[in-house]
Amino acid sequence: MSKRLNAIIIPVFLIFLILFNGVSYAQQLSDSELMKDVNSEELQEIIDSYEGEKAVLVNMWATWCGPCVEEFPHIVKLQRKYEDQLQVVFVSADFDKQAALEFLREQEVDWQTFFKTGKDEVFINSLSDKWTGAMPFTKILNPEGNLVASWENKADFSTFETNVKQALNP
Numbered sequence: 036m037s038k039r040l041n042a043i044i045i046p047v048f049l050i051f052l053i054l055f056n057g058v059s060y061a062q063q064l065s066d067s068e069l070m071k072d073v074n075s076e077e078l079q080e081i082i083d084s085y086e087g088e089k090a091v092l093v094n095m096w097a098t099w100c101g102p103c104v105e106e107f108p109h110i111v112k113l114q115r116k117y118e119d120q121l122q123v124v125f126v127s128a129d130f131d132k133q134a135a136l137e138f139l140r141e142q143e144v145d146w147q148t149f150f151k152t153g154k155d156e157v158f159i160n161s162l163s164d165k166w167t168g169a170m171p172f173t174k175i176l177n178p179e180g181n182l183v184a185s186w187e188n189k190a191d192f193s194t195f196e197t198n199v200k201q202a203l204n205p
Contacts, residue, residue, distance in 0.1 A: 064145070066136055073126065073149040075161035081149070082124060086180040089122045090202035092195070093162065095151075095172040097128045098138045102189035103171040109192040110173075111142055113199055120178075120203050126151055128170060177202040 073081065078093075085091050094110055096103035114123040125148040127135040132150055139148060151158055159168045163185055166172050174185035175198045183202040 064147075068147060069139055069144070070127065070132065070136055070148050070150050072152045074151075074153040075158045078124075078126065078149065078158075079161060082176070083180065085122050085178075087178060089120055090117075090178050090183075090199060091122050091124060091176045092199060093124045093126065093174045093176075095126050095128055095162070095170055097170060098131075098134045099129065100170045104138075106171060106189040106191075106195075107138075107142055109190070109195050111144060112192065113195055114146070117199060117203070121199055122146075125149065175199060175202050177205055 082091055082093060092110065092113065096107060098104065110123055110125070114121060123146070125139075125144065127148065128151050129135040135150065155168065159166050162172070163174060165185065167187060169187040171189055172185070172187050173190065173195075175183045177183050183205075184198040
């Protein structure tokens with residue numbers, strides 16, 4: 036090939052690679068793969084399924100909850116940092132499932148998340164008898180399924196990571 040043709044093909048190929056690699060897995064998941072409806076019993080089964088394998092961070096959030104939106108990137112960062120040892124279980128309490136899906140895609144979440152169904156009080160009580168229903172709500176379990184920490188309201192990255200490390204290294 037001529038040098039002139041190479042000068043065109045190589046940059047075009049590099050641009051293609053950059054664009055192709057920039058398509059996140061979250062964009063490849065269908066809506067039903069990215070967010071599944073879940074009731075309180077199903078959620079507990081999902082949480083229990085990681086026992087003996089991974090620590091679990093459960094986070095109740097919604098797009099209309101400012102503190103939820105603010106802390107969300109911290110949790111995504113933790114999932115990526117500790118992906119072999121931690122499973123983040125996001126549960127949206129949104130009224131508009133489409134808004135939640137759009138937010139998940141913006142945040143480049145690339146694992147299955149959940150959309151709360153069923154009665155609020157039953158759902159709240161199933162997650163924690165100390166949770167008043169305020170959001171965000173987070174609870175962290177160690178790989179044995181024991182509660183390490185839980186709290187209402189937003190937290191910073193340091194708080195999340197400290198508790199995740201405690202769950203991973205009892």
